[in-house]
Amino acid sequence: xxxxxKESIGENEVIxxxxxxxxxxxxxxxQSEIGFIFQKHDxxxxxxNDRDYLILLLFLIYEHxxxxxxxxxxxxxxxxxGELSCYWPEQYKGWIDDKEMREELKSQRLDYEDDxx
Numbered sequence: 273x274x275x276x277x278k279e280s281i282g283e284n285e286v287i288x289x290x291x292x293x294x295x296x297x298x299x300x301x302x303q304s305e306i307g308f309i310f311q312k313h314d315x316x317x318x319x320x321n322d323r324d325y326l327i328l329l330l331f332l333i334y335e336h337x338x339x340x341x342x343x344x345x346x347x348x349x350x351x352x353x354g355e356l357s358c359y360w361p362e363q364y365k366g367w368i369d370d371k372e373m374r375e376e377l378k379s380q381r382l383d384y385e386d387d388x389x
Contacts, residue, residue, distance in 0.1 A: 358377045
């Protein structure tokens with residue numbers, strides 16, 4: 273989200289490859305140095321529908337506070353957390369040809385508003 277193409281991109285055409293090493297996943301969080309927290313507090317991190325969200329949230333907070341000692345420090349510095357694509361102006365979202373993606377943005381915005389307002 274946050275990129276533009278100069279030419280058409282075909283359906284299922286690979287345009288970016290992201291090595292698994294750089295992905296932030298629930299599995300990585302569970303295997304991290306704070307993984308024991310998720311196991312120790314089963315009622316919070318396993319017995320809830322928000323399990324994955326909560327695990328990733330705590331992991332990201334932990335990694336972010338490590339600053340330059342975090343593997344993901346360059347990523348944290350590169351992103352602008354105030355610019356979520358679901359809050360883009362309708363004009364910009366209209367440029368997205370993929371109807372499913374536009375619907376996902378609407379759904380994300382509603383979810384964020386339900387959770388945070």
